[in-house]
Amino acid sequence: MEIEGIIENIIYSNDDNGYKVMKLDTSDGEITAVGIVPNVVVGDSLKINGDFVYHNKYGEQISIESYEIITGTSILSIERYLSSRVLPHIGKKMAKRIVDRFGIDTLDILRHNPARLMEVEGIGKKKYQDIYDALEEELKVQDTIIFLQGLGIPMGQSQKIIKEYGDETISRIETNPYQLINDIWGIGFKTADDIALKNNIDEKSPFRIKAAFKYYLSSEANQNGNCYMPYEETIYRVSRLINIEQEYIEDLIMEMVLENTIISDEVEGKKILYDPYYYNSELKVAGLFSKILTNEEIKTNINCEKEIERLKNSEKIKFADEQIEAIKSSILENILVITGGPGTGKTTIINEIVNIYTLNGHKVILTAPTGRAAKRMEESTNHEAKTIHRLLGYMPVDSGRGMIFDHNEENPLDADIIIIDESSMIDLVLLENLLKGIQSETKIIFVGDIDQLPSVGAGNTLKDIINSKLVKTIRLHKIFRQSENSNIVVNAHRINSGEYPILNEKGKDFFFIPANNNTLTQKTLLSLVAKRLPEYYNIKNIEDIQVLTPMKKSEIGTTELNKKLQEVLNPKRPSTEEIVYGDKVFREYDKVMQIRNNYTKEFKTKTGQEGLGVFNGDFGIITEIDNYDNIIKVLFDNDRFVEYTVKELDELSLSYAITIHKSQGSEFPAVVIPLGPGPYMLMTRNLIYTAITRARKLVVLVGSLKYLQNMINNTHIAKRNSTLSYRINEYYNLYKGIIDVN
Numbered sequence: 001m002e003i004e005g006i007i008e009n010i011i012y013s014n015d016d017n018g019y020k021v022m023k024l025d026t027s028d029g030e031i032t033a034v035g036i037v038p039n040v041v042v043g044d045s046l047k048i049n050g051d052f053v054y055h056n057k058y059g060e061q062i063s064i065e066s067y068e069i070i071t072g073t074s075i076l077s078i079e080r081y082l083s084s085r086v087l088p089h090i091g092k093k094m095a096k097r098i099v100d101r102f103g104i105d106t107l108d109i110l111r112h113n114p115a116r117l118m119e120v121e122g123i124g125k126k127k128y129q130d131i132y133d134a135l136e137e138e139l140k141v142q143d144t145i146i147f148l149q150g151l152g153i154p155m156g157q158s159q160k161i162i163k164e165y166g167d168e169t170i171s172r173i174e175t176n177p178y179q180l181i182n183d184i185w186g187i188g189f190k191t192a193d194d195i196a197l198k199n200n201i202d203e204k205s206p207f208r209i210k211a212a213f214k215y216y217l218s219s220e221a222n223q224n225g226n227c228y229m230p231y232e233e234t235i236y237r238v239s240r241l242i243n244i245e246q247e248y249i250e251d252l253i254m255e256m257v258l259e260n261t262i263i264s265d266e267v268e269g270k271k272i273l274y275d276p277y278y279y280n281s282e283l284k285v286a287g288l289f290s291k292i293l294t295n296e297e298i299k300t301n302i303n304c305e306k307e308i309e310r311l312k313n314s315e316k317i318k319f320a321d322e323q324i325e326a327i328k329s330s331i332l333e334n335i336l337v338i339t340g341g342p343g344t345g346k347t348t349i350i351n352e353i354v355n356i357y358t359l360n361g362h363k364v365i366l367t368a369p370t371g372r373a374a375k376r377m378e379e380s381t382n383h384e385a386k387t388i389h390r391l392l393g394y395m396p397v398d399s400g401r402g403m404i405f406d407h408n409e410e411n412p413l414d415a416d417i418i419i420i421d422e423s424s425m426i427d428l429v430l431l432e433n434l435l436k437g438i439q440s441e442t443k444i445i446f447v448g449d450i451d452q453l454p455s456v457g458a459g460n461t462l463k464d465i466i467n468s469k470l471v472k473t474i475r476l477h478k479i480f481r482q483s484e485n486s487n488i489v490v491n492a493h494r495i496n497s498g499e500y501p502i503l504n505e506k507g508k509d510f511f512f513i514p515a516n517n518n519t520l521t522q523k524t525l526l527s528l529v530a531k532r533l534p535e536y537y538n539i540k541n542i543e544d545i546q547v548l549t550p551m552k553k554s555e556i557g558t559t560e561l562n563k564k565l566q567e568v569l570n571p572k573r574p575s576t577e578e579i580v581y582g583d584k585v586f587r588e589y590d591k592v593m594q595i596r597n598n599y600t601k602e603f604k605t606k607t608g609q610e611g612l613g614v615f616n617g618d619f620g621i622i623t624e625i626d627n628y629d630n631i632i633k634v635l636f637d638n639d640r641f642v643e644y645t646v647k648e649l650d651e652l653s654l655s656y657a658i659t660i661h662k663s664q665g666s667e668f669p670a671v672v673i674p675l676g677p678g679p680y681m682l683m684t685r686n687l688i689y690t691a692i693t694r695a696r697k698l699v700v701l702v703g704s705l706k707y708l709q710n711m712i713n714n715t716h717i718a719k720r721n722s723t724l725s726y727r728i729n730e731y732y733n734l735y736k737g738i739i740d741v742n
């Protein structure tokens, strides 16, 4: 069949083969068309040949066999295009008047002789000026899109680039396509390099090689948490990345060092290379940290002996020796680390420290890296607690790519002591900002669980602080939270010390259900989450059950589980709107997660307060999809409403199942964990321990026990390259007058 329509929206575009999913406005109403259609843009008129097919998920759609772009050839399509509100003051009636006047030449006149619009009744000078301005903008955007499409950049990314670079899009890309890697989220070295090569950059251009070095070092930091990379390995990897001999690229390192775009150092006999960003951050952290550590001016009026005596005689609670030692050290030390597994009394200790300091008239600040951890801290201490970002008063700059903090070295917070919970999640750069935001007279207590996975961002800060051997570290061993019916805490500790967990005890909360392979595991997991657990435990809220899986791929990975879980938990209904984005479907009432930090995203709370910022790992529910205006509304933490346009949907992912890495810092009433095969480096004790400690009331493991055993036995901890503890020692010695760094 043959059908004509105007492209209203390109829902999906595959840049490799030009495959698209588009919404077309036709005389029979709106239809979805799919097929290979490169180089078309929204607003284009198409004549399509194809057949109607029925997709059991997306409904009826036309599969394109051949097509022809007919922009401007059909009066009807011009009229529809104009009435789709692309230009101000032109609605349905005005669009008709314009095409009645100019007929088939309308688009040509708009482009080359727009002043003639004033011949149309109802368009005076003022309206014309508005239309002209919008038109000029629209034409510029169209030209830019054509330029970007010529480079093979898909529509979604093109729009992001235009939003970022505006009128300068073409010139910026022609000057330095590699800048796209830093400026546009989702564009990596490969895409930028393809663009550069298409723009005839020489393969051996120093520009290209330097960009590859920078990319390699920063991606090692962003993806693998490494603050530096060994010299030899860097050369080998970069050479492979751009396919140029090692000898050739090595020559450029010295140039980059002189330009300060790479830092070369030798630490403990090893030649290493840093991205300057992380090198400077390490130095700053080490310097500020050691300054507090060696500050002899920090004093309190707290009578330590009296307080300890009081604790020892407390009738309310009998403190363990290690707890008393922790509280005592909080009075005596400038910086203290308290680490322990679940239920070892960390919160109880924080409470006591807060009491002692506030009763003695000291100013206490409580903070944590995530909103959920801060909230828990506030609830258990009855003392205000904020996330580190909010505490420091962050402000997005540079279109949200960077941020600055209201509290910094010029304007530090006023506090006698700062207590940080969930410290294992603090990455190097966050620690840098935190240290800049407090005075060198402020004591710091880091509380956390060193056996959790390290921070998402670069660095290994809590371990490095402990490994510096300069900071008093209290390790809590005794478990207090061990209610009669609970095996979660017991098993977390057993797993952490390499023992096998206690499974399936009657009336308890830690279960294992066998399944021989991934297919069966998936099937069992789906029925558990959709039926058995909600029925047996009377769980009504889908947010209360969380599937945590080690991986993204495979039948028990997040991608597939999310699709399947969505089908069973939130199936397509006539009454719920949905939107297709790439190979994902988002539906009203879906459980979703933000997957990047977006500091400029606006939110509005239920009480009408407005603010900025949605963060990687924030959970929400889609409350509304407006398919007319293409707006998706998400409610985060049951409080903040955030609106997304279709273009921004790559920031969201379904979250019925999430990776264990993403679950750090969160807690859920019930956690279901599939057990299956996976890469050795990933399937570690650390990982299963982190997963289990996310559950408050129920853990269900599904799969084969041999994988559980393998994980418990696998004590491999991916090493993170960091020289922080070495540098803390250097600065410490400097401030103590032991050595002179210069």
Ligand SMILES: Nc1ncnc2c1ncn2[C@@H]1O[C@H](COP(=O)(O)OP(=O)(O)OP(=O)(O)O)[C@@H](O)[C@H]1O
Residues within 6 Å of the ligand: 317, 318, 319, 320, 323, 340, 341, 342, 343, 344, 345, 346, 347, 348, 349, 480, 481
């Ligand atoms: N010395 C003690 N004697 C008796 N009970 C204690 C003692 N210390 C803590 N508890 C209790 O043990 C439970 C766990 O303590 P707490 O919440 O402080 O541990 P936590 O390490 O913060 O645990 P999680 O990280 O799992 O939240 C609480 O109910 C607390 O009241």
